[in-house]
Amino acid sequence: MPADTPPAGLDDFGGLLDWPRLNAWIQAQDIPGAGPVTGVKKLKGGLANSVFLLDRGGEAIVLRRPPKHLRPNSNETMLREARVLQALAGSPVPHPDFYAGCDDPEVIGAAFYLMQPLEGFAPMGELKGDYATDSGWRAAMGPEMVRAAAALAAVDPAAVGLADLGKPDDWHARQVARWRSQLEGYATTPGYNPKDLPHFDEVGQWLSDHLPTERRIGLIHGDFQFANVMFSLAAPRISGVIDWELTTLGDPMLDLGWILTSWWEDGDPPGKKPLVSPWRDFGSRADLIRLYGELTGRDMSATPWFFALGCYKLACLLEGTVAASKAGKVPAEVGESVHGYATWLTTKARQIIAG
Known part of the structure; x- marks a missing residue:
């Protein structure tokens, strides 16, 4: 040939x-x-x-x-x-x-x-296989995600040659300015106004004023959610975490905060539906937080900070798609839907900081 x-x-x-x-x-x-x-x-x-x-x-x-x-x-x-x-x-x-x-x-x-290809599926929308019909399989999904996040948190970046993957110095104190500047950068797009994202300044100020006392640096996946986790169809377990493009150095507890943003339970603000269905037998955020603390030995009293930061950061990232829709690079209806989710996130963050 x-x-x-x-x-x-x-x-x-x-x-x-x-x-x-x-x-x-x-x-x-x-x-x-x-x-x-x-x-x-x-x-x-x-x-x-x-x-x-x-x-x-x-x-x-x-x-x-x-x-x-x-x-x-x-x-x-x-x-x-x-x-x-x-x-x-x-x-x-x-x-x-x-x-x-x-x-x-x-x-x-x-x-x-x-x-390597991974067996299974990344759950979004209707669950597949026994996850759709077996309450025990669904109940295992949250703990499996927490165990995977805790395993990543236990990796020593220096020991695996990743000590230079990010900028760990003063990581916690830099987060608000880092993501606020990204959001403000979208303002160069005609038709996009950062002020359309509610509660953003209030949440950012709270994060700056309530930095956690215990601060660790390790590997962060950066987008730890259902769409980036493959669940096996052979057993109720994770076959692998995928999409590592946002991995960096920082406090690994942010991955837990990210998982919590994707969760759904009574008392959440209106405007968001569960990311997978049927949403039954998934346990509470409190269950996930307790397990993460048991696995990592972390002081879980700082969880609200990482949960609010997860909402804050993800909202900023999503608004990039909103700005792209204003520029005609993304369908307008997609931009509207994504902005709705970003608004839910900052509203949830405001609920978190209110205690």
Whole structure:
């Protein structure tokens, strides 16, 4: 087959996969399977990156790469993810095994990496399998997420070569200014007004005035929620945490705060529905907090600070999509829906700080 001829029947997904170059690169790696890739399927995932399931000699491999239109830091972020997965090898943190990474954009037009496929599903909307019908399986989901977050919190960044992954100095005190500046940065988009996000200044002031006494620095996943956790369909357990692009150094208890933002229970502000259904037998936030404290030995009296910070930070990130909708890059109805969730988050944060 000539070098410039793609393998028969393999979609290149609009130029995202250069098959002659990619197959040549894959065959030079020590990874599962043998020979060239003979099958490919694009997997559902986030908007930020593209994920593909490859078949190589009967072995399944997942390829993750940035979108076709690269952002200034797309390649750097992809290699950062690959580095984190490499560093977690052998740890008790559930994650896909890392196979190989490529920092040469000449191969497929961007940096990419290959990893182990995970059995199961990332729960969003209707639950699948026994999770949909068995109360015990649903009851296990929250504790499983907390155990995974606690396992990550126990990893020593220096011991796994990640001591330079972020800026740990004065991390807690810097959070409000860091995320406020991001929100204010969206104001350069015509039609977007940061003041449309309610309670934001009030929550930020409270966070600045109530810094936790116990402060630890470790690895933070950065987006620890249902959409980024694969649950096995064979047993009520996590098969792996995915999407490590926001991983950095900071206080790992923020991952618990993130889990709490995705939870739902009576007494929450109106305007948000459970992220998965049926939402029964999931236990309370108090149950999750208690378990995290038992597993980590942390002083859980600081939980409201991390919970409020999770709401504050996530609202800021979501408002980026709102700004994009004002610029016509995202459908207006998506922007409206996302702004509704961001508003719920800052309203929930205000409820948290009120005690």
